[in-house]
Amino acid sequence: MTGPFELLGPPALSRFTVDRREPLRADTERLAALWPKSRVLVIDKRGRTLVVDKGSRLVDQPAPDFGDAPPATAVLLGEQDGVAYWGVPLADDETDVQVTAARAWQFPELTEEPQWLDLRAVGALLDDTGAGLLTSAVAAFAWHRNAKFCARCGSPTDSVKSGWARVCTKCSHEEYPRTDAAVICLVHDGVGVNGENVLLARGAGWPEGRYSVLAGFVEAGESLEACVAREIEEEVGVNVTSIRYLGSQPWPFPRSLMVGFTATADRTEKLVPADGEIAQAKWVSRAQVRQALAEPGSVEDLLLAPGASIAYRMISSWAEAS
Template sequence: MSFELVELPALSRFTADRSEPLRGDARRIAQLWPKARVITVDARGRTQVADRGTRLVDHPAQDFGDGPPDTAVLLGEQDAVAYWAVPLTEDETDVAAPASGRGRVWSAPELTDDPQWLDLRAVGALLDDTGAGLFTTAVALFHWHRTSRFCTVCGGPTDSAKSGWVRVCERCGHEEYPRTDAAVICLVHDGADRVLLARGAGWPEGRYSVLAGFVEAGESLEACVAREVEEEVGVVVNGTRYLGSQPWPFPRSLMVGFEAVADPAEPLRLADGEIAQAKWVSRADVRQALAEPGSVPDLLLAPGASIAFRMIQSWSLVDGR
């Protein structure tokens, strides 16, 4: 039984106009700067949020000077207001990073009404559409800038240009643009009331999600779904169908979501070193685990900021709306 996503994935939401022509329009940027708003993102990919994680804390642009700093990136324009982001160095924030396995936030942070520094995984699903889109774009762009300081053609140093959307080589003039790596993510079910979930190697005990993997050179999305599922858990899928997509800037993925059907009678063969556990789970248990996290033994599901959460949630609602 097929299904549709009940809502956009949390990080797919974006309301500001990305306004590509504005990025190189120095005159227009200067006109907008006095009323622009700026968010800051620290070296750990966190920004300040308030109102229990539902609101980005932004600042008047003029607090940062008479024009955009060299490191600033233009996120978009909305209602004649330009939104920018400025990266902070380790020395500019002294807020300790919370402990989390392999950089992942596995449990919800303690939220307060006062401003606090949190990352996109923690608050991406809590922010409104505008805030989620702005923060997602900022995290993606700043990672790209950190890893693209040298030219891929001649090795020369590169500088930011066009409001942070291009890097230009000082030596040969080659232009580099932000990269996105395509990855598939697939909810495999039996066509009835069971879903195949897996726990990645290194994940906490009990944490399960759907299967995912990167698209290889020369490979279609559908072929990647079939290959990744068979490689990771050893089953053959059919009826592959597109559901939706979501940026996942950790560091630069675009997650392309699918559903597919497999036979639960097929033996599961787990990829050594990649999949620690996999199992078929009933729709009733998935619904219970979503409604009351921790109430189903050995079943903690993907966090709300991920497309995996939206896929699992949407599948669980079939025949239950």
């Protein structure tokens, strides 16, 4: 008998291969020795970087092109096979560069030529190393843009520890990159082991036909499981049971960690979409989900989450279960 479904591989943005252990960030001698052979990713203020080969490969540059030492704004992304990888933000006066826009639900035509693209557009296409590097860079620079002043006294802060901390220039208070915990849950009807139908919803403001699983932020003093139950009841009005952990993925837009779960609910319970949050909610059969994944746009009123999201991995893994 088939057991409860699990994720079929790691979510796209959970993949990484580089060594990102903390001691290297403060080892100035080793970093100086590594710098001549280091590689650098340039990231614009909207979290995009240059990619080639139809979005499958990051364009990095030789570190010496940026000076004899890492710039003050650089972030160490990790080391692999004796090569250190850094991220450098595009200067503010360079942000008018012509780039290809890529929104969460609207992707550009991918070409062999270099393009400036969003992590959401190419995260699922990149190899494990590239996905991990770009995810870390986007997360780190999003934090730096919002941590320029001390949370205690309001004075300016400087980047330290290879970009993984900021220290106040007046009171010396240190701040570190923040991550907001959020749950995301695939709810099925509990028929058999893995259910026959899945509960999907369209968020307010999403394009017509775009559906995904339910998600929400964890509140102070709340467990992950309690958050799952609360968010689903608030968003669609149903009670869930058999809450089970599946996996997690960083989602640096701007600083979330998506913690994935599955749960079951009674399909006969009335769905009550939360006003202002959920435009529509409905139960969808496994056969419909499989077709929508295999041929996007082939199922009326059913476009599913993009490949870079943990939602895609959750839905596709459930669809393959029996």
